[in-house]
Amino acid sequence: MLVAMKMAETLALRNARALLRFNKALPEVFPAAVLAHAMARRWTPPTPRLAIDSYWRAHPLRADRLARALAAKSGTPKGWTWRLRSTDEPDLAASFRLPPAPYRQQAFSRGPGHCVVCGQPVYRLGWHVDLWDKGPNKNAVWHTACVTAWQLWNAPSNHVKLLRKLQARRCATSGARLLRTSEVDHRTPLFRVWGEHRDADWPTLLNYWGLPNLQVINRDAHAQKSAAEATTRRRGNVIDDGKNQFP
Structure with missing residues (x-):
């Protein structure tokens, strides 16, 4: 009983500290579903970015649907065909068991600020919609949702x-x-x-x-x-x- 009480106290203290960090970094606009998920977790995420990561990991099928919808929005790059790795094209997949990813290829990459999985712009915190009107995040090349979808597709x-x-x-x-x-x-x-x-x-x-x-x-x-x-x-x-x- 004493051990359980100490563990509960440790958890409460840890979550209180994490919540302070989370609230300090929380932007004025933040996805409501992600916020609700973060507050319901046993371990409170200490940053908004980790809260978004946790949300998509908890909803892999939702991430899958979103990633495929974003890919449909991007469409097939002009001139792209599904091929496997060769000496002339080392950036291609080595096996047909890996999902095709044209925007990971140098020839079709849309550059920083665009997701290498779906080709769409990546916004703040790895989100797929510009809730903050700040444009694409030039330091990002993955949507957080697409990371989870990619993991589902491969495993x-x-x-x-x-x-x-x-x-x-x-x-x-x-x-x-x-x-x-x-x-x-x-x-x-x-x-x-x-x-x-x-x-x-x-x-x-x-x-x-x-x-x-x-x-x-x-x-x-x-x-x-x-x-x-x-x-x-x-x-x-x-x-x-x-x-x-x-x-």
Whole structure:
């Protein structure tokens, strides 16, 4: 009991100090949803920027939708096509399993103050809207939301609990109850995206890494699906040269 009381006192003291720092740095205009989230946390974030980081980490699917919407607003850069890394283009992705990111390429970069994920301007505190009428932040190249979305796209299995809840804990393929060993899967396999849809416009391609193409299925169902996909790849005479490229 004494230890618990000391821990509670330590937490209260830490939060009080953090709140002082937070209020001192808080701008006059600040997203209401982020502020509510920050004040509800067990550990109060000490700065507005950390509050925004915490907000998007707590809402990865919301970040995914926003990042894809911002990408659709930017559109596909003129002259861009989805390609993999080569000697002449070392800034490209090495594998089709990584989401295409044209604005990370030097040839299509919009420069400081623009997000390398979606291409849109980055404003104060990594926000996607200029709430402060100060223009883009020339020291920033990521929206905070896009950071979270990028992490989801590259490691969706880290969010299996959230996706399971979204599916009402039912297997997306069999309808059976999801087991603890259930796994995140891409409805349309990424090798098919590369082989069959690589000429789609860039915002459409991103949907294959985002929520529209993610599902949680039980491990046995995943194994069966993977086996069927492997058979399809063999019949299609897939060539794997270390970069997972196709003829």
